Amino acid sequence: DTGVSQDPRHKITKRGQNVTFRCDPISEHNRLYWYRQTLGQGPEFLTYFQNEAQLEKSRLLSDRFSAERPKGSFSTLEIQRTEQGDSAMYLCASGRAGQAEQYFGPGTRLTVT
């Protein structure tokens, strides 16, 4: 399967703990996007990378959230000191610069207890 993959698929953590998610994009795609989705809503943009550069970060993203894409391939999204409001599905998508199409992974469902 050469689509976007995410790991883990599910994560349950206690409030205050740190969590890290991984996304592996489609190999020839140079853009990688992170979104958050809550029940009944469309995906909410968090940040995106072109190659290893983080080009945009949503104003909604608090300082507890950080994303990296060190080699321009896979990316990680870390949430520090998790809160119950962080419970959501975290989606990763990839695409090509100059093209608006984005291809999504299956998501990581985070539950903060």
Place this chain on the structure above:
Amino acid sequence: GENVGLHLPTLSVQEGDNSIINCAYSNSASDYFIWYKQESGKGPQFIIDIRSNMDKRQGQRVTVLLNKTVKHLSLQIAATQPGDSAVYFCAETYSNYQLIWGAGTKLIIKP
């Protein structure tokens, strides 16, 4: 994701009938529109796209119509099948990177 269809507008269609899902977009400067399908527990799946210089585009069993005058987008699915059950989102973009998503419509297929 799971239960993504909670609290969304719902469209119920008889199997075999045609479905029409509507979307109002927000930015008259948007130049590219995409329809996504999201099944429970999965990420959004690209269905079809259209550029602002077009008013109609057809795919396999799907047609997207764009009316820029009233900022309206629709997705028509021909001969709806049980596998079409999902939540459908429209998305617009004008910056070539950030998709702005509509509210989503849950499509239910009645046997």
